[in-house]
Amino acid sequence: MYSPRTGCALHGAIAALEEINGVIPVVHSVMGCAVQNYLSNKNSGLLSANICGFELPSTNVMEKQVIFGGGSRLREQLKNTVKVLKGKLYVTLGSCESAMVGDDVAGMAREAREEGRPVVASDIAGFHGAVHHGYARVFKDLINSVGETSLKANDTDAPIINVFGVIPKNDIFFKGDIMEIRRVLEGIGLTVNAFFGYADGAAEIARIKNAALSVSFSKWGAYVADAAAQAHGTPALKLPSIPMGYAAVEAFLMEVAKRTGVSDETADRFLRKEKEKCEYFANCAANEILDVAAGKTVVIVGDESAALRYGGFITETFGADIKATVITDRFLDEGGEIDASGLGVVRFSSDQEEIAEIIKDSGADIALGSSLEREAAESINAAELIISYPSDGGAILSKTHAGIEGAFTFTEDFLSAARQAERRFNLNVREGLTRGNVTHNIG
Amino acid sequence: MALIDRRFALTREKRVSALSHFSGTIRTLIEYADGEEITQRVRTFSQASYDEILFAFGALSGVKGLAIVSHGAIGCAASNLYFREKGEAKWFSTNLSEKDSILGGDEILRAVTLRAARTPGVEAVVIVGSPVVEINNDDARAVIAELEEETDAKLIYLNTAGFKSKSPFTGYDIAFHGILKELVEKTDEKREFLNVLSVTEPPRSVASVIKALNALGIRYNLLSSVKAVRNASAARVSVSLNPNDSAYLGKGLEEAFGVKYIDAAAPIGLAATRRFILEIASAFGMSDDAERYVREQEESVTDVIEKKPLRGKLAFISAELSAASGYAALVKDLGGEAVGVSVTEVDLDNREIVKGFDGETTAIIANGQPFETANALCKRPVDYYIGLEGQTAFSSKFGATPISLASDAFYVYDGIRAFARRVETAKRPRTGENALYESGWLKRSGGWYVKREVK
Structure with a gap:
């Protein structure tokens, strides 16, 4: 009962599939479901290069199918989709309507496979939850069903690693984040199944089963890693968030190397170069960090994995003081326990009004959150830095806040926000001095 | 029967035999759409589309003072993140879960509606239905009837199902049916102003x-704003952009409140703009005064027109x-x-417009469906593809230079100048070759998947 800040489970599934090169999502729903997803992402400039928006195949069911069932409409749509749209794998997605009516979405996909078409299904419904749920559910279904199709994996000699838990569009920098995660893992000699972007994502889906290890960066990713473990016996390394900064990346890569049989020497060779780069930029930024960022107070609004990623980096790198953190997602409605040390007062909420009150109470210098937090941040004269969904802060292509490169970019962003906060504060003080009432004006 | 005498608005199919x-x-x-009604068709392959x-x-979304309550699953209101930029209405959602889809969402609707109604600045709450509540047969009107005594805000329910049209x-x-019945105030007084009815036009065009x-x-x-909607009945005249x-x-507004409605075409191009302005002025x-103004303005775009x-x-x-x-003109x-x-x-109301195009012009009726346009x-x-927001870039893969109507609909004389300039500066994005549509489809007849609807 609040202003919605995200889409539904169906939207999470669409958002994930449309980012996988070679995969075509086939939506079995009323006309507007897929366009709702498109419009909600559009203002952030977060569009897919593969297939998106009005291009998505959708059964667009009408009253007749709601009353008498939409199975035959879906059968017809699947038969024709493979003739119109190029794809290596077609994934049928259910919806609230198909779930309520009882359409056999999985049965229609099975029927298509029997006729030689590479079709699988995820019997999802919008009311199952928010986008995170959709991402996790559709990947679990892909893991369990893709072996039933003729989809081929590419051969590779290097150990393969699955990357789970980066949720397209919900992680507003997901394109760049995926590229950076891929870069550092390839840097130590691994073949990476990261699925999203311009790589052959469909082939990566097909070789999930061949992986030596799955890594996950959120509870949602861990859920998918568990599915891979159950289906294929793939061991999992479960992290609470994407590593950002040299220390986190080093710990991550060394653990991955150990578990995948990559030699220490290979990992060290890559990390040594990364460390040189990090120290170079740390020297460039050190005085600015000490002059401007140290001691700044911060409030963070985002899903759990984002809060942990940014919270950890901010306290370790800038010596800033996190006053409060608002977690906007709840893993399978379980809520509750997270390792929240250093995150200030931690609250769970996705209610814009409630979050605005928390931001105002924090009195922070810098607010990290979505564009929905802008008004609240402005009301306390805080600098706003958009790190979570939704974002209307401008188009995002390859920008990242992950790994090593992402740490540089985030440092730029945070220091810019800190300087902006400093200017605002000083302006306030100067105005107060002019009026001879400093304490009143700076609150 | 007058439009607002009905309990609900009829679908466009039922009211004007709309063909989509x-x-x-x-x-x-022209041959197909002739006759007393237009026979419906369906697509046996379809792509995503807007719905009701x-x-x-x-x-x-552009009406200040309104709260919009989406009564459905969380995704039914996901587009609020887009519409928020279009206006100042406030957004709420009942975020129905699977359990609510079984047991009903009345309690949640009651709580969310009251919260919306008590939000500062909200004068009216519009509850927008969804497939979930329509299939579940939730009685939102009963909830509204109960709540009307608890709030001063006007409560309006829209029976949008998402699958009926x-x-x-x-x-x-x-x-508009809900607005006409519940918000517009009855008045005998007529004042000298014009209701400008605009829904999708970019602010630049308005x-x-x-x-x-x-x-x-x-x-x-x-x-x-809600106040402006209430006052619409006092206008002398209305016109749609x-x-x-x-x-x-x-x-x-004409039937129920006596506000004359000018049924003019969108003011795009010289002829439609001239008619639009002269009819309003008349x-x-x-x-x-209008004749003089039109003459002056037409002279001011002569250089643009003559440049061709x-x-x-x-x-x-x-x-x-x-x-x-208008764009064709x-x-x-x-x-x-x-x-x-x-x-x-x-539909029956607008089919005469179709006769203004050349007979051999390719004609597609679709909401979205870029696969047919690609075909x-x-x-x-073509050299140029002029299209709606978010639906133009694909044309570059087929050799066209796209022109989007998202930020400018090129209305009246400003529009003529802006369109000519846009054409001169337009660039074709370098997005590579078509990788989405099968060559087999592109060779087929464009109407392959459009069939007569079997009732």
């Missing part, structure tokens, strides 16, 4: 029209019918030729 699925030529379309819920959101424009009609009205000294009401969107509102007894920046160029236009007709004004159109709907562009390549 067709693929052929203008000549075959999204169009209802579009009609309401193939035409998303039904969503506009449902929203501003161009307002500039023309200001030049003539005609006062206007944009219906952009695009009749496909808002004719229902204009006709409703209703206010200002024909002489589209000389020898072919264009494909995708827009609502009234606007598409504008392309012709500038020396080019529209050889294909994709329009969102043709048409493959068979008959």
